[in-house]
Amino acid sequence: MSHKPYPITQVAEIAGATAYITVPEAVIQTLSYDSRKLSDTEHNLFFALHGRRDGHTYIPDAYRSGVRNFVISDKKIDRQAYPGANFLVVNNPLKALQDLAAYHRRQFTYPVIAITGSNGKTIVKEWLYQLLSPEYTIIRSPKSYNSQIGVPLSVWQMTDDHTLAIIETGISKADEMAALAHIIQPTIGVLTNIGDAHNEGFLTLQDKIAEKLTLFQEADLFIYSPKYLQAYSGKIPGKKQFTWCINAPADLEVIGEEVLENRYRYLRGIYQHNDVQCLVPFADAASVENAVCCWAVMLALGYHPAIPDERLEKLQPVTMRLELKTGINNCSVIDDSYSLDLASLTIALDFLKQQNQHPRRTLILSDIPQAGIKPEELYQQVAHLLESKQVDRLIGVGPQISACAESFPIDKQFYSSTEELLNNWSSLNFSDETILLKGARVFEFEKISKQLIQKVHETVLEINLNALEHNLNYYKSLLHPNVKLMVMVKAFSYGSGSFEIANLLQFNKVDYLAVAFADEGVALRKAGITLPIMVMNAEEAAYDTLIEHRLEPEIYSFRILHDFITILKQKNKTRYPVHLKIDTGMHRLGFMPHEVEALVSILNSSDDVLVKSVFSHLAASEDPVEDEFTQRQVQLFAETTHHIEKGIGYQFLRHIANTSGISRWPEAQLDMVRLGIGLYGIDSSIKQKSPLETVTTLKTSISQIKHIEPGETVGYNRRGKLPEGGKIATVKIGYADGYNRKLGNGVGKMQVNGHIVPTIGSICMDMCMLDITGVHAEEGDEVIVFGESVPVQQLADQLGTIPYEILTGISQRVKRVYYYE
Numbered sequence: 001m002s003h004k005p006y007p008i009t010q011v012a013e014i015a016g017a018t019a020y021i022t023v024p025e026a027v028i029q030t031l032s033y034d035s036r037k038l039s040d041t042e043h044n045l046f047f048a049l050h051g052r053r054d055g056h057t058y059i060p061d062a063y064r065s066g067v068r069n070f071v072i073s074d075k076k077i078d079r080q081a082y083p084g085a086n087f088l089v090v091n092n093p094l095k096a097l098q099d100l101a102a103y104h105r106r107q108f109t110y111p112v113i114a115i116t117g118s119n120g121k122t123i124v125k126e127w128l129y130q131l132l133s134p135e136y137t138i139i140r141s142p143k144s145y146n147s148q149i150g151v152p153l154s155v156w157q158m159t160d161d162h163t164l165a166i167i168e169t170g171i172s173k174a175d176e177m178a179a180l181a182h183i184i185q186p187t188i189g190v191l192t193n194i195g196d197a198h199n200e201g202f203l204t205l206q207d208k209i210a211e212k213l214t215l216f217q218e219a220d221l222f223i224y225s226p227k228y229l230q231a232y233s234g235k236i237p238g239k240k241q242f243t244w245c246i247n248a249p250a251d252l253e254v255i256g257e258e259v260l261e262n263r264y265r266y267l268r269g270i271y272q273h274n275d276v277q278c279l280v281p282f283a284d285a286a287s288v289e290n291a292v293c294c295w296a297v298m299l300a301l302g303y304h305p306a307i308p309d310e311r312l313e314k315l316q317p318v319t320m321r322l323e324l325k326t327g328i329n330n331c332s333v334i335d336d337s338y339s340l341d342l343a344s345l346t347i348a349l350d351f352l353k354q355q356n357q358h359p360r361r362t363l364i365l366s367d368i369p370q371a372g373i374k375p376e377e378l379y380q381q382v383a384h385l386l387e388s389k390q391v392d393r394l395i396g397v398g399p400q401i402s403a404c405a406e407s408f409p410i411d412k413q414f415y416s417s418t419e420e421l422l423n424n425w426s427s428l429n430f431s432d433e434t435i436l437l438k439g440a441r442v443f444e445f446e447k448i449s450k451q452l453i454q455k456v457h458e459t460v461l462e463i464n465l466n467a468l469e470h471n472l473n474y475y476k477s478l479l480h481p482n483v484k485l486m487v488m489v490k491a492f493s494y495g496s497g498s499f500e501i502a503n504l505l506q507f508n509k510v511d512y513l514a515v516a517f518a519d520e521g522v523a524l525r526k527a528g529i530t531l532p533i534m535v536m537n538a539e540e541a542a543y544d545t546l547i548e549h550r551l552e553p554e555i556y557s558f559r560i561l562h563d564f565i566t567i568l569k570q571k572n573k574t575r576y577p578v579h580l581k582i583d584t585g586m587h588r589l590g591f592m593p594h595e596v597e598a599l600v601s602i603l604n605s606s607d608d609v610l611v612k613s614v615f616s617h618l619a620a621s622e623d624p625v626e627d628e629f630t631q632r633q634v635q636l637f638a639e640t641t642h643h644i645e646k647g648i649g650y651q652f653l654r655h656i657a658n659t660s661g662i663s664r665w666p667e668a669q670l671d672m673v674r675l676g677i678g679l680y681g682i683d684s685s686i687k688q689k690s691p692l693e694t695v696t697t698l699k700t701s702i703s704q705i706k707h708i709e710p711g712e713t714v715g716y717n718r719r720g721k722l723p724e725g726g727k728i729a730t731v732k733i734g735y736a737d738g739y740n741r742k743l744g745n746g747v748g749k750m751q752v753n754g755h756i757v758p759t760i761g762s763i764c765m766d767m768c769m770l771d772i773t774g775v776h777a778e779e780g781d782e783v784i785v786f787g788e789s790v791p792v793q794q795l796a797d798q799l800g801t802i803p804y805e806i807l808t809g810i811s812q813r814v815k816r817v818y819y820y821e
């Protein structure tokens with residue numbers, strides 16, 4: 001969200017580009033590289049970066065959305081096809097983006113804090129923002145934008161009105177930091193810690209530290225803990241240093257810690273020979289260390305010790321998540337009221353724009369504090385943003401936004417406070433819309449979300465949409481060029497949801513979706529999914545609905561083909577897309593290869609149907625023991641499709657590979673693949689360290705804790721025995737939620753406050769008990785049923801089943817919560 005306009009000719013010069021300029025008066029204020037996430041297209045400069053896909057392929061999309069300025073590296077782009085557009089040709093568009101940001105950075109003389117480290121970067125950044133806001137107008141990296149692309153985009157937001165910048169950096173391999181240092185040119189450096197994360201890219205710990213310190217070479221002040229530089233023998237950067245340490249000498253030395261009420265840590269320290277103290281509203285070690293790091297930064301900046309003492313106590317937990325939840329009256333709610341500024345608003349609006357499930361998109365927005373711009377100008381910018389992100393309705397809360405009501409040419413209501421909005425609740429008529437809640441802390445939007453979000457049973461299945469996208473991209477990266485991707489979203493997307501997942505897949509431009517039954521397809525259509533959808537079990541009773549919603553049936557027998565053609569004739573439909581299923585050895589559904597001749601002659605006798613694809617299913621693609629069989633299936637499929645194609649005289653898509661087919665049988669990708677369980681992070685053919693991320697986490701909480709005397713028993717039929725006595729926790733999940741009864745009596749394990757603990761006694765319908773003897777826990781604490789630390793695969797092994805059954809068996813009363821980090 002910039003401010004200072006750069007003439008395109010100046011941009012060309014900074015980027016060292018060969019410029020093809022047709023509109024010399026163009027000025028640049030915003031930067032983009034993703035054609036799905038654009039704002040202020042008139043002043044936008046689009047970078048065709050080389051990512052998984054060549055950024056040049058998105059130029060037509062961006063142009064259609066109104067972008068007229070492009071940085072490209074491919075000289076062969078047909079510039080004539082884009083009238084009125086400017087093209088800057090460079091060798092490396094990413095380098096051009098970074099150079100432009102570096103130039104922009106040099107326009108400002110206020111302090112710039114750069115943060116790096118293995119963990120805690122985002123938390124320290126957000127906490128410094130909370131702690132320093134009373135004195136400074138701060139620009140900071142949105143979310144965790146800390147990469148080679150995220151850093152320049154963060155720096156680009158600096159304006160004259162800010163007085164401090166806080167930029168987070170992350171690197172995954174050697175040699176990346178120099179580029180970030182060039183962009184940020186930090187005056188103050190903060191190192192949070194050094195851990196084992198991302199070690200792969202580095203030879204030694206010493207190398208890793210040296211690389212991170214590159215960031216601070218030119219800094220005036222460097223703030224760190226000597227504890228993390230023990231393995232480092234090189235020069236410590238910075239003209240001046242400020243050190244902190246817990247129980248070891250440093251400029252700020254923490255000499256005593258005390259846990260209060262399980263929730264606070266009271267810290268005592270020595271600073272300049274004086275006793276200092278702080279109360280940190282967190283008890284875990286990582287949070288305490290991050291807080292001490294922030295404490296050190298405040299002292300290093302010259303704050304009087306009384307100020308951190310007063311402010312650290314009020315630190316708020318950092319939640320970078322965007323959560324999508326089910327709301328009242330058939331609404332969907334995106335809850336993002338952790339903090340509010342233009343950058344995070346833009347990110348949240350992009351997520352809102354992805355949602356197609358309701359006819360209307362609504363934003364509830366409070367005054368934006370500390371934007372560093374005059375209110376009239378600020379809300380004018382917001383109004384443009386709302387237009388480009390297709391927001392239909394605005395509900396403004398606060399005196400400033402209310403005063404700028406005129407700026408918004410959309411359906412709108414304004415309230416001076418959250419209280420006033422709540423008092424007028426019924427007149428807002430929330431129904432069948434997607435609502436984004438974006439409020440600054442002081443407005444306490446949690447009061448609104450409490451009203452909007454459906455009360456949920458405390459057992460939830462959390463779905464990490466970043467991880468899902470990561471897995472999708474992993475499988476895409478395995479595909480040969482031009483191989484299409486069908487994603488199986490049957491059985492409620494393997495238990496993870498319906499339109500929420502399909503929306504994301506549509507946004508990521510997969511080619512096809514497949515569902516098991518027509519009803520599932522109808523639900524997707526009603527939620528705004530326009531992708532082609534294949535229905536695998538098309539039943540005669542559903543043919544009408546199928547046709548009405550443009551769903552494409554799998555045709556697996558002569559009976560089905562005959563019935564479907566009859567309906568098509570009644571409806572006067574011709575060339576209706578269908579998918580033929582061939583049985584190459586699975587022996588479930590499908591035409592047998594010897595039936596193909598008869599099939600072809602029916603297909604040739606009319607033009608009622610159009611064969612969109614022909615496919616088959618592998619029975620054991622993941623199993624090396626059956627590789628010969630799989631090979632025969634692939635071979636038989638090739639022969640059969642060849643016959644069909646010769647017989648009907650036109651081409652269709654051929655596909656046979658499921659998830660493990662993609663991983664293990666590159667030669668079986670053919671024209672399309674069908675990705676299923678791999679999307680959710682499970683691929684039984686991957687044996688070593690998995691490149692996939694965990695998508696689903698099933699969570700519940702503790703209802704009650706009890707101390708059991710020796711000899712007493714737990715649960716039905718006294719199955720749970722604690723001969724020595726102990727401590728148990730009753731948690732809110734049972735077999736009615738999909739937690740199998742066979743997991744009772746220690747077979748199943750869950751995670752409580754970092755400890756893996758066994759079940760005790762039989763699993764009840766809605767509850768079960770855990771043996772938490774020796775584990776610190778309180779009523780209300782979160783319990784992980786499965787997820788990263790308790791893998792679904794492990795649970796499946798214990799039950800003698802497969803992850804598919806566990807995932808699809810989680811009952812519908814367990815609410816699904818989707819989030820983006």
Ligand SMILES: *Cc1c(COP(=O)(O)O)cnc(C)c1O
Pocket residue numbers: 488490617657658659660674675676677678
């Ligand atoms: C479910 C299904 C898939 C996906 O299988 P995964 O093993 O989950 O990848 C592919 N094709 C068909 C026909 C299916 O029914």
